[in-house]
Amino acid sequence: MARDLDFSRRRQVSRPVVTAPKKATPKPKVINELGSKSVWLWIIIILLVAVAIWAVWQSTRPISSTGSTSTKPAPTSSQPQPDASLKGESANNSNLLSPQTSSPTVLVYNSGAGTAAVNSLVDKLRLLGYKVNNLDKSQFNYDRIYIRYRQGMRVEAEKIQATLPEHLVSLKEVKSAGLFDILILYGSK
16 A cells, blocks of 8 residues: 655755844843942942941030030139029929939948048038938948039039038039939048
């Protein structure tokens, strides 16, 4: 059984015409200035550096204890005079944990001065109208008297300093929400 094939004609195999591959024409890159990833990266880096510089500046900037830039000169007389404007100011600056009363609370530590000297100071301050607590011996001995006071208690601390004219006294305002208005570390000198 033979198939009818036409052998008289030669069959040509047609191959597809091979052409060179077409080069893709590059599309022109249209990049706006803020569309590039590298531009955004630089913007973020610059912002982070600016924030870091601002944070360092804020941490090294001196902080005003009273919140104002004006300074009040110390009284020049031997006995400090009470200032009526400071009484209202101290009432406004009172702390919730340690409310301002009519008589400031004073804590006294014996920091090397001796029991007799501390008891003498406690008696003198009580006669002046202060609420004084003698806390006896402190953990450390100091070479001077340190008076630490809350905000708004500077005048009262200066009054106490005036009662100790023969001693070396160091005054400093502290940020405190404790149970005292004035803390005295009574040192040896």
